[in-house]
Amino acid sequence: MPGLAPGIHVFEASHGGKGSWMAGTGPAMTMSFAGIISMSSTVSPLAPTDVPAMPAIAGVRLATAEAGIRYKNRTDVLLAVMDKGTAVAGVFTKSKCPSAPVEWCRAKLRGGKARALVVNSGNANAFTGKTGRQSTALTAAIAAKAVGCSQNEIFLASTGVIGEPLDASKFNGVLGRLADIAEPGDWMAAARAIMTTDTFPKVATRTVKLGKARVTINGMAKGAGMIMPDMATMLSFVFTDAPIAPAALQALLRSGVEDTFNAVTIDGDTSTSDTLLAFATGAAAAHGAPKISRAGDPRLKAFVKAFREVLGDLAEQVARDGEGARKLVEITVEGAVSKASARRIAMSIANSPLVKTAIAGEDANWGRVVMAVGKAGEPANRDKLSIAFNGIRVAKSGARDPSYDEAEVSEAMKAPKVAIKVSLGLGKGRDRVLTCDLTKEYVAINGDYRS
């Protein structure tokens, strides 16, 4: 898990290009952001301090550009080109009003094969009616021509404002040029191009053995508000050179999100655009990786662990970049009647404005935690409830813990990470979710975003 940055750093607003996120790659370096113009001028104090060097993934080439969708002087379109035979899997928002790109991807997933991914920031192409469907079709047509493949192998994602028509003609020429210059290269630049209110790009990587071959998993994510994924976060893309068949990849993805992206909430608001796509180029087969057709294949064990680590790492970074966040909050519920019950109680706590504002105020207000447990509607017995903040038990057996020292707890609440543990004492159900605090900055960011 990434560590914590000691303070807030200001972006260096140079434009586009392929500047590295970091000045160096040591474990405790100063951050120097390049290539980003964001709505936010400061980086979350919870941003990871050590950002991994992202290796190339055989069979994947990347390029970014300024298409002028909404922002000025920053990249806003990413093209990822995959080799022939790349398998694709995806999970999407459960919103009843999904964006046009979500509907496009759902339809194209049936083929199981991908040649390109086009992502734009600045406009979500959501709630844009017939125009939205025309935009996705036009974007896919331009991309298919640029890459030289069928439109059925093009995957699309858009993020940004809802309800504004997306002028896909802006991709004309742009995607062709990107297809020409795409190279195995710059994952940080790719992660930057898909940001909206994010204050830092989010990437993760793992390399593991599959059979006797080494395979790599790279992932990126964006998202800072409207985050309570209900199958996936707003946008996240994971790539691997492992040779995994589409159905197996889909199964891995579906089980992988449950305790990662689906266990994160910023504000309880589920986006219309949540999209998590995984691409497996299979290029590692050339140096001996076995071809995998079942998610349950025992040879996949190390891969599954690494794959979930990548998803978990990205999901935690999303929580660390919650709009206005100053505290990362980890909520563990144990002793529930089931894992599902523990999840609902943990989410009730994580989405409570009163709990979140108390944490912003560094107040170990366990009374509000009791309230959130009580309103979850799940089995709970007040007189068996215990609650701890950062390892200090403040309540037990349905009342204040007589041994608890207010000064000690207050000191502990100053840490940038606050762990709340609730023990229900009913059964063996346990779950964990991540969120962040609710600050005045969240209100400021979201009171001014559109206008």
Add this chain to the structure above:
Amino acid sequence: MPGLAPGIHVFEASHGGKGSWMAGTGPAMTMSFAGIISMSSTVSPLAPTDVPAMPAIAGVRLATAEAGIRYKNRTDVLLAVMDKGTAVAGVFTKSKCPSAPVEWCRAKLRGGKARALVVNSGNANAFTGKTGRQSTALTAAIAAKAVGCSQNEIFLASTGVIGEPLDASKFNGVLGRLADIAEPGDWMAAARAIMTTDTFPKVATRTVKLGKARVTINGMAKGAGMIMPDMATMLSFVFTDAPIAPAALQALLRSGVEDTFNAVTIDGDTSTSDTLLAFATGAAAAHGAPKISRAGDPRLKAFVKAFREVLGDLAEQVARDGEGARKLVEITVEGAVSKASARRIAMSIANSPLVKTAIAGEDANWGRVVMAVGKAGEPANRDKLSIAFNGIRVAKSGARDPSYDEAEVSEAMKAPKVAIKVSLGLGKGRDRVLTCDLTKEYVAINGDYRS
């Protein structure tokens, strides 16, 4: 429905006593608050400008005092004494971790009769374990002795901090003195004594014919945060001199809350203490009001309407005093598959932090309304959806309304009340909920409340 105050008024912090809420009783007077020391020093700009003159209710006597539960220099305990034969009904929080007074009242409701109500502010006596149950028993014993009745006719409510033991011995002497001085009188003083973060006392009254007699309904409420009642608001008490049997009163109350208190949310957080009690002294029988034993009695028609108006009026005042609120927000959902579905969608919109912060920013951000419709999980068809803000349609048939004028909408959003209407185009289900915006002040109030 009350009108809107033009601005923010500062409390005059004189102490205790029976000062009137208002300097006068005309429809457009300046407010002059007396007798309140609140955590908040300003009155909500949404406070009603015309506060009703509260008539006496035959069979009810009131008194307030400073018991020093938590606050200094303000009243924090209310005693209401009712004549023998008073019927009582109640609805309470659905929280799985209810407060000790809620458990007390639930048990005592079985008798259907009440002689006294004791309410304290400053301490909710919630999550206080065995000590909490001892506190309620001691309070009831002191009150029963003071009034001269059985403990089974004592009803209790507490509001304030959760998890702190309530020292009920502070009521010793106090309740006896209050029982001596109680008089038919000062409803405003009563409403003030039960406030916590409320910025104004909340009262409502109606007088109607029951048979040939006139009967009166008086109500009071408190609540400003931790408000998403799940049977009732935090605390509300309604009194009438109508002769209505307990079972009939209970039926009236249960149906009455559905579209009033249960249709209000401030922050989606359901209190451990939500309590709504109704008392019917029956004193009006002496001047000819018929004794009512069934809620469906046709003679009750005007009474039922007035009773719901009192509940609705109080519930709206709770929304108007939402912590940090600057806008009253009315959300109407029509064309849903059922009323229950419309309610769930309306609540999803009302509890969305992104919708609420947009309204604070006076931004008609209908994209976020779409998001909230989508995440509700109820039947909705994006391409049939229409949305209007304060009567101006901004979206229709799943896309931006081409005729909508951004400047006109921006102007309309400056009003202190924002009405959002969502038309789903699926069926005849319709519902309406009230909420308020989410401002930096909400975060400030709740980041500092306990410490």
